[in-house]
Amino acid sequence: MMLDQRAMSTLGAGSREAARVTHLTWFLLIAAAVVYVIVIAALLAAVLRRRGGVDADVDTTPVSVRPVIIGGAVIPGVILVALFVAGLGAMRAYPTPVGAEPIRFFVTGHQWWWDVSYRDASASFRTANEIHVPVGRQVEIQLTSADVIHSFWVPRLHGKIDVIPGDTNAIRFTATRIGSYRGQCAEYCGLQHANMAFAVVVEDSASFARWLAAQGQQAASPVSADEQLGERLVVGGPCAMCHTIDGTPASGRVGPDLTHVASRAMLAAGTLHNNRATLEGWISNAPSLKPGVLMPALPQFTGRQLLAMTSYLESLH
Amino acid sequence: MMRTLRVRSWMLRTTSVLLAGAMVACGPGDHSDVVAGGSPARGRAELGAVGCGSCHEIPGVRGARGLVGPPLGGIAERTTLAGRAPNTPANMIAWLRDPQAIEPGTAMPNLGVDERTARDMAAYLYTLR
Numbered sequence: 001m002m003l004d005q006r007a008m009s010t011l012g013a014g015s016r017e018a019a020r021v022t023h024l025t026w027f028l029l030i031a032a033a034v035v036y037v038i039v040i041a042a043l044l045a046a047v048l049r050r051r052g053g054v055d056a057d058v059d060t061t062p063v064s065v066r067p068v069i070i071g072g073a074v075i076p077g078v079i080l081v082a083l084f085v086a087g088l089g090a091m092r093a094y095p096t097p098v099g100a101e102p103i104r105f106f107v108t109g110h111q112w113w114w115d116v117s118y119r120d121a122s123a124s125f126r127t128a129n130e131i132h133v134p135v136g137r138q139v140e141i142q143l144t145s146a147d148v149i150h151s152f153w154v155p156r157l158h159g160k161i162d163v164i165p166g167d168t169n170a171i172r173f174t175a176t177r178i179g180s181y182r183g184q185c186a187e188y189c190g191l192q193h194a195n196m197a198f199a200v201v202v203e204d205s206a207s208f209a210r211w212l213a214a215q216g217q218q219a220a221s222p223v224s225a226d227e228q229l230g231e232r233l234v235v236g237g238p239c240a241m242c243h244t245i246d247g248t249p250a251s252g253r254v255g256p257d258l259t260h261v262a263s264r265a266m267l268a269a270g271t272l273h274n275n276r277a278t279l280e281g282w283i284s285n286a287p288s289l290k291p292g293v294l295m296p297a298l299p300q301f302t303g304r305q306l307l308a309m310t311s312y313l314e315s316l317h
Numbered sequence: 318m319m320r321t322l323r324v325r326s327w328m329l330r331t332t333s334v335l336l337a338g339a340m341v342a343c344g345p346g347d348h349s350d351v352v353a354g355g356s357p358a359r360g361r362a363e364l365g366a367v368g369c370g371s372c373h374e375i376p377g378v379r380g381a382r383g384l385v386g387p388p389l390g391g392i393a394e395r396t397t398l399a400g401r402a403p404n405t406p407a408n409m410i411a412w413l414r415d416p417q418a419i420e421p422g423t424a425m426p427n428l429g430v431d432e433r434t435a436r437d438m439a440a441y442l443y444t445l446r
Contacts, residue, residue: 276426281371281383288384289371303424
């Protein structure tokens with residue numbers, strides 16, 4: 001799982017669309033290798049060919065232009081046309097024609113995180129930086145940006161696509177392999193461009209249905225005294241100005257939705273693993289961990305309050 | 318002159334280590350091998366995995382640049398932990414495992430660190446002089 005997350009290789013395809021690109025890559029690579037070997041062999045033959053000893057005069061045998069035309073124009077022309085046609089074939093898959101009922105997500109790029117929203121007849125929710133999709137079903141992701149141009153790229157699932165403010169682009173793919181796939185902004189977008197990652201989790205349809213149902217729920221109510229104190233501080237404090245926690249008065253839209261923040265594997269768009277220590281460090285002083293982030297340091301809380309806020313956020317599964 | 322100084326500081330260090338060993342089992346400034354059975358290499362990896370670096374600057378731990386708690390560079394030389402407990406390996410291990418027991422109300426959470434892991438972490442921290 002972890003390995004899958006980290007792999008940013010275009011070769012280990014996890015979807016039909018990525019498999020086409022992988023096949024094209026191998027075809028181009030092998031074709032190039034064959035041409036390379038032939039050219040180097042011809043070069044070596046020319047260099048090593050005996051020209052009648054060191055003392056011989058310049059070779060004056062008349063040269064035929066036919067091999068030059070065939071080897072220098074006709075054969076390369078045929079090869080290039082073949083590669084072009086193969087490339088067109090792979091490009092035709094982009095975007096895949098929309099199927100009967102794709103699972104549809106709306107993703108908005110922000111400096112430096114990904115807002116994800118989903119709505120259908122049964123569920124409607126927002127989350128961030130982590131998208132779950134079912135294996136074998138077509139998925140459409142509609143993309144736009146809230147600020148600058150970003151690029152949405154999960155190399156093992158699909159090619160890059162620009163994420164442009166004021167415009168909507170879409171990708172469609174059908175995942176074929178279960179696993180967690182790392183994605184990354186692929187268009188330089190400012191200071192924390194490198195820490196603008198996300199995950200696409202491909203799972204079986206039962207797990208996906210469970211995820212969908214859970215994400216559609218309102219936030220869990222705090223149970224322990226610590227969690228209750230935490231909720232009061234989070235919902236009644238500065239956090240609520242920027243973050244939404246569905247089912248509480250916290251309804252800010254500037255930062256990621258925190259309704260189910262504890263269900264996510266990573267924090268701050270792939271910057272940190274999501275655990276108790278990182279969560280508290282992030283709440284208290286986010287800019288120290290991701291300089292330039294819009295979330296300010298919050299030095300007004302006591303240790304006890306920070307622990308309580310962390311406990312509350314940790315309970316939001 | 319240089320040579321004399323070096324020899325002298327070497328002698329001083331040996332003497333102080335011997336003295337420290339004789340007087341108290343462990344004290345601030347002791348070497349990591351004093352943390353019996355602790356592995357600095359494992360401890361360093363654990364400090365990263367647990368997420369200590371989101372609150373502390375820890376030399377040698379990747380991404381450890383948090384500015385919530387104190388930086389841990391030179392922690393081996395410090396005399397107190399949490400401003401109240403003498404900086405001994407035993408106290409360090411206890412602190413890593415259950416900071417709330419030593420300093421109730423501290424922002425440092427109990428992170429479910431077991432004895433072995435705490436020992437390894439302490440072993441690494443005592444290499445930071």
